[in-house]
Amino acid sequence: MLTGMSTPPADDRTAIQVRGLTKSFTQSHVLRGVDIDVARGSIFALLGSNGAGKTTLVKILSTLLQADSGSARVNGFDVAGQAADVRQSISLTGQFAAVDEILTGRENLIMVARLRHLRNAGTLADDLLRRFSLTEAGARRVGTYSGGMRRRLDIAMSLVGTPPIIFLDEPTTGLDPEARLEVWRAVQELASGGTTVLLTTQYLDEAEHLADRIAILHEGRILVDGTLDELRALLPAAKVEYVEKQPTLEDVFLSLVGATPNGEQR
Template sequence: AAVDEILTGRENLILVARLRHLNNPGQIADDLLARFSLTDAGGRKVATYSGGMRRRLDIAMSLIGHPPVIFLDEPTTGLDPQARLEVWQAVQDLAAGGTTVLLTTQYLDEAEQLADRIAILHQGRILVNGTLAELKQLLPPAKVEYIEKQPTLEDVFLSLVGTKAQGQPR
């Protein structure tokens, strides 16, 4: 995350708003802190933030000035499952709000959950691109098999911390 750890979350946001010569940087910071569920942490130094909080602050900073396009490079790398879901929700909210999000990821499940269109790169070249449905059509039809599915370690973790809500992406 491209945040200054010496500053508070609010100070980081105000700094970027001032650098972009926007009016009322304090209000912009407060609005973004609320939007990304960081209001309570806004007065703390970023050095005390968790990885997920830093990523959300980083995304919030990139939204200052309402850019129509935002680039996110591996936004969930190194995050715990709960923080990863929080970043996924932030990305989904951005896209739903009309922001074009260009996202790079090595996590294919992340691409499946978040992307409208997917480009598969290999050795620096785009091999194929399209919607998830279009890419799946490149393979033979699925063979139906019945298996018993055991809970994953992620299911156990999210059950224990109590953050897995109905309808949330896994």
């Protein structure tokens, strides 16, 4: 971890704390002493290429894998010794939407609420449909949803029971530009409501757009961990020069489909 950057204190304000975490599979060393701190109510982006160890770290934090060494605490609970408490504190959304395409969006949410033995499952489902702008689609079979709608429903299902911490493992992989913007907006709404979000991604613009803090994981090690401004400060100061800026492909796409950068329709 780069020295000199601000690090959140390990106290009640810290939702996730990882120290010296290692994990190997046969001869492959996936995690080589990972340290991170995630503040409550923040969006923390874990940025890295395929094979960097992002998903392995998320699986350890969500008690799906055991670390070889090191320690990790989630919501104040030790992932190794208090796994049940950790699982009650979190929700995990994987790289592919885990929704039932035969059921409607509302029925998917009700099913999860009933599996968690929650009362007023219908009311909870309606609230989440409204929160994620899916009310009009709630009575439709999920098989008719777009990729962005499925992912938003998947995230909504993760929030049944209001877990304080949610892990999003590459939530926009394979989505088109409009769907990505829909998911970005949903993630920002989660954090604004007080949910702590640990987001793994290989997209630089996604981390830049969403995260309060960014850690770059490379070959099982954290290279840097800081705010976007702190990471920018690692490079020489920008020169002021006149450059004729051409529209990006994203600019062209959003202009043609009538969407703004925030995902709103013109």
